[in-house]
Amino acid sequence: MKINVVDIENKNIEELTLDKAIFGIVPNKGVLAQYLRVYNSNQRQGTSSTKTRAEVRGGGIKPRAQKHTGRSRQGSIRSPLWVGGGVAHGPKPRSWKLKLPKKMITLALKSALSDKYSKGDIVVLEKISLDKPKTGAVSKIMSTLGIRTQALFVWSSKDENLKKSLINLPKLEASFFGNLNAFEVLKSHKIVFLKDALLALEDKYAAK
Numbered sequence: 001m002k003i004n005v006v007d008i009e010n011k012n013i014e015e016l017t018l019d020k021a022i023f024g025i026v027p028n029k030g031v032l033a034q035y036l037r038v039y040n041s042n043q044r045q046g047t048s049s050t051k052t053r054a055e056v057r058g059g060g061i062k063p064r065a066q067k068h069t070g071r072s073r074q075g076s077i078r079s080p081l082w083v084g085g086g087v088a089h090g091p092k093p094r095s096w097k098l099k100l101p102k103k104m105i106t107l108a109l110k111s112a113l114s115d116k117y118s119k120g121d122i123v124v125l126e127k128i129s130l131d132k133p134k135t136g137a138v139s140k141i142m143s144t145l146g147i148r149t150q151a152l153f154v155w156s157s158k159d160e161n162l163k164k165s166l167i168n169l170p171k172l173e174a175s176f177f178g179n180l181n182a183f184e185v186l187k188s189h190k191i192v193f194l195k196d197a198l199l200a201l202e203d204k205y206a207a208k
Contacts, residue, residue, distance in 0.1 A: 016195075
C-alpha cells in the first residue's frame with residue numbers, strides 16, 4: 001500500500017508505504033455503527049429537567065368540592081391536568097454515557113481510515129511552516145491541495161501558529177493524532193495528515 005507525500009504546492013516529494021493493518025483492512029460496518037451510537041450518546045448532556053407535581057408551587061388544598069358542582073373531580077391544582085401543574089413522566093437529569101471495549105474503538109478507527117484510503121480521500125502533506133498565524137496562507141495551501149469540502153487536518157506536535165491559522169477556516173477541523181477518533185474521520189470528506197503525524201499514528205497502533 002503506497003501513498004504520495006506532497007509539499008504545499010501539491011508536488012510529489014516521496015512515496016510512503018502504509019501499514020495494511022491500519023489503512024488496508026475491510027471496514028467493519030457493524031463495529032462502526034456501534035461506535036457511532038455510543039459516541040453520539042456520550043455527547044448528550046442529560047441535563048433536561050421538568051418539575052413533578054411535588055415540585056411545582058401551588059396549594060395542597062382541594063380546589064373545589066368533590067360533588068354537587070357539576071364539574072370534574074379535582075384533588076390539587078398541582079395536578080398535570082392543570083395549567084401550571086407538574087409534568088407527568090417528564091425528563092430528569094440522567095447520564096447517557098455508554099462504553100465500548102478499547103479494541104472495538106481501535107477497530108472502528110482503523111475501519112474508518114481504511115474506508116477513506118480506499119476512496120482516495122487521504123492526503124499526506126510533508127509540513128507547513130508558519131512564522132506567525134496566517135489563515136490566508138493555510139487557506140491557499142488547502143485550495144492547492146484540492147481541499148474544498150469538509151476536511152480534517154491531523155498533526156503530531158503542538159504548533160500555535162498553525163492552530164490559530166486553522167481555526168478560522170469554516171470547513172477545516174484540526175485534531176492531534178493521539179486524539180483522532182472514528183467519528184471525526186467519517187464525518188470529514190478529506191483527511192490531511194502531516195507526514196510526522198501519519199508516522200506517529202502508525203507507531204501508536206502498530207500490531208494492535
